[in-house]
Amino acid sequence: xxxxxxxxxxxxxxxxxxxxxxxxxxxxxxxxxxxxxxxxxxxxxxxxxxxxxxxxxxxxxxxxxxxxxxxxxxxxxxxxxxxxxxxxxxxxxxxxxxxxxxxxxxxxxxxxxxxxxxxxxxxxxxxxxxxxxxxxxxxxxxxxxxxxxxxxxxxxxxxxxxxxxxxxxxxxxxxxxxxxxxxxxxxxxxxxxxxxxxxxxxxxxxxxxxxxxxxxxxxxxxxxxxxxxxxxxxxxxxxxxxxx
Numbered sequence: 001x002x003x004x005x006x007x008x009x010x011x012x013x014x015x016x017x018x019x020x021x022x023x024x025x026x027x028x029x030x031x032x033x034x035x036x037x038x039x040x041x042x043x044x045x046x047x048x049x050x051x052x053x054x055x056x057x058x059x060x061x062x063x064x065x066x067x068x069x070x071x072x073x074x075x076x077x078x079x080x081x082x083x084x085x086x087x088x089x090x091x092x093x094x095x096x097x098x099x100x101x102x103x104x105x106x107x108x109x110x111x112x113x114x115x116x117x118x119x120x121x122x123x124x125x126x127x128x129x130x131x132x133x134x135x136x137x138x139x140x141x142x143x144x145x146x147x148x149x150x151x152x153x154x155x156x157x158x159x160x161x162x163x164x165x166x167x168x169x170x171x172x173x174x175x176x177x178x179x180x181x182x183x184x185x186x187x188x189x190x191x192x193x194x195x196x197x198x199x200x201x202x203x204x205x206x207x208x209x210x211x212x213x214x215x216x217x218x219x220x221x222x223x224x225x226x227x228x229x230x231x232x233x234x235x236x237x238x239x240x241x242x243x244x
Contacts, residue, residue, distance in 0.1 A: 002106065002157050003033040003081065004150055007071050008113040009050050011036040013143045022161070023154060032154050035075075042070035051116050060117030068112065068123050075110070083108035084129045087119065088142030088149070092131030095149060099132065103149075104156040111149065113142030175228040177216040179209040211237050218242070 006014060014036055018027065026032045040048040044066070051061035072085065084106050093099070103109055112119075112128065124131065134145045154160055182193040196208045214237055217224050230238065 001030060001033060002104065002153070003035070003108045005035050005037065005075055005108065005110040006113065006146060006150075007037050007039050007068070007075075007111065008141075008143055008146075009039050009115055010113075010141065010143055011038050014147065017147050018150075023151065026154060026157070026160050029159070031157055031159055034150070037071060037075060039067050039071050042067040042074065054117070058117075063114060063116055063119040063123070065120040065122050068119070069127060072110070072112075072127055079108070081107035083110060085110045085112065085127060086149070087112045087114060087124065087128040087131045088133075088145040089114050089118070089131050090133045090136070090138055091118075092133040094136070095132050095134045095145075095152070097152070100149075100152040100156060103153045109153070111142075111146045113146050115141045175217075175224045176213045177221060177224070179212040179216070207237075210234065211241065214238050215241050 008014070014034075018024070018034055023032070027034060039050050043050055043064075050064055050067050052064050054060070054062045076083070084103070086103075086109060088111060112123070132145075132149065134148050139145060180194075182197060186193045186198060194208070196204055199205070210233075214234060218238065218241055225238075
């Protein structure tokens with residue numbers, strides 16, 4: 001089991017996404033555990049303020065240090081697991097499948113959702129183990145990014161997926177894009193499924209899938225091929241694709 005603790009000023013945002021499909025089933029089975037915390041609960045003033053104007057002036061507001069520190073201290077009082085604290089921020093390392101696999105090895109992941117113009121720098125310096133971004137663009141807060149991270153990491157947990165082989169061949173699992181998928185009907189308005197998938201020859205099907213995976217990667221994400229150590233057979237197939 002892997003445990004997620006989410007610190008946010010809008011924890012209600014997570015209610016719907018975490019209550020459907022595989023995430024819901026995984027929570028019910030105890031495969032993953034998700035706890036939500038409202039950072040405002042640790043704000044001392046009567047208005048429960050979690051932001052303040054930045055020193056030195058400037059536009060926007062900054063997420064305050066004290067409520068975040070108190071929240072983390074409170075939820076980590078019984079921290080006996082192998083845990084890591086992650087700040088969701090556009091300044092972080094860009095999230096990918098490799099990072100998802102690394103995080104899946106943790107017993108507890110504590111996610112801090114940033115807001116406003118950012119967080120007090122002392123949060124980064126003293127309270128956070130890792131900073132992660134889901135891409136080079138700006139969101140209104142870290143909640144949506146946290147949902148992406150939770151989904152990507154959770155599906156790597158054993159027994160999360162009904163078929164454990166599903167994650168082996170999918171996109172990015174081996175730095176290659178996934179091969180095309182088809183289902184019934186075999187012919188719809190003249191749009192036909194490739195004959196090889198209907199032939200019943202598993203060796204031919206496997207080679208076709210490998211070739212189409214390499215073709216997609218070569219055409220759409222050639223940068224991934226630079227990170228991949230291809231087998232002799234895959235190298236031969238890639239050369240065929242280049243010569244076509």
